[in-house]
Amino acid sequence: MHALDWHLVNSAEVEAWPARLLRPRANADARALARARWCLRRKRDGRFLAAFDDAGRLHALQPGLAREPGVGEALSALHALHERAGEALFLPLDGLLGHLAALGLDEAYGERTGLPLVAEPARLEFAGFDRYRRPLWLLAPAARAWRRMQAAARDAGVALEAISGYRSHAYQLGIFERKLARGLTVEQILAVNAAPGYSEHHGGCAIDIGCPGEPPAEESFEATPAFAWLREHAGGFGFAMSYPRGNPHGIVYEPWHWCWHPAGKDD
Ligand SMILES: [Zn+2]
Known part of the structure; x- marks a missing residue:
């Protein structure tokens, strides 16, 4: 795994996990995660929301992903990690x-x-x-x-x-x-x-x-x-x-x- 992939990228509603560190609960999730590099996970209940593959393609794992609160913020935080930009240390309260x-x-x-x-x-x-x-x-x-x-x-x-x-x-x-x-x-x-x-x-x-x-x-x-x-x-x-x-x-x-x-x- 790439050095960046040993991080949990946190935001208010959604976490980005290195996909290889997640244990899928459903077969459909397992297939998507096997090809994925990152997985977005809803913090409230741990549900997997979306997977990214190495080419940066997004695969929705839940219906209604576009309306899911906090996904945009999580994507920005993930992007900042890869750009090594914005060393935000703690999230607001x-x-x-x-x-x-x-x-x-x-x-x-x-x-x-x-x-x-x-x-x-x-x-x-x-x-x-x-x-x-x-x-x-x-x-x-x-x-x-x-x-x-x-x-x-x-x-x-x-x-x-x-x-x-x-x-x-x-x-x-x-x-x-x-x-x-x-x-x-x-x-x-x-x-x-x-x-x-x-x-x-x-x-x-x-x-x-x-x-x-x-x-x-x-x-x-x-x-x-x-x-x-x-x-x-x-x-x-x-x-x-x-x-x-x-x-x-x-x-x-x-x-x-x-x-x-x-x-x-x-x-
Ligand atoms: Zn304790």
Whole structure:
């Protein structure tokens, strides 16, 4: 694959994925993706919208593609990647703010938790595969730091697995919409899930880390050699544990959740 094809090109409603990294769910999609270089994917539900082949030909995978919101914006972002133009680092937050208002979430949530709103990166870099063989997407410097840290741990006989990296606002909104549809209140959902826009995973720098044989995202991770290694060495790669016991955000202890911070901004 070309170097550019190891990127996820992000825009408000639609993501452009390197087609070879997608697992099609339908046979018709599989045939189109086998010949494609890029695939446009609706962020809200993960539906494949269109495929591009190497000659730049567009193949619609959904009816009504011309009316699909955000496709034009996604095509511009993909074009900018190939032109190496417009190094837009983060997407604006306006779409998210409308969704939060609809959920009745205003700035009081941020004040109560001390959590900032987290913008999505305009581009993410492939950082290897996660435990479930899904592509792991991270902000470019975080992806490089993760690869270096994982290799150093491997050299020390410690296997680190990524469980989850970048997640979109749309993904988190989808969790809320499904739970609201089942009759839960926003308060009940917030007891378990971060509000959309407030998760560190949106920024492409946070990773949930696990190790073979250990269930994902459980406190028992703190008793593993992998956790002991991270406590000792992760700081040297720019990673810090975001939610230790008694953290000021009221978030439960998450020994698996680590975030990469640019040099000089570590605590
Ligand atoms: Zn996490």
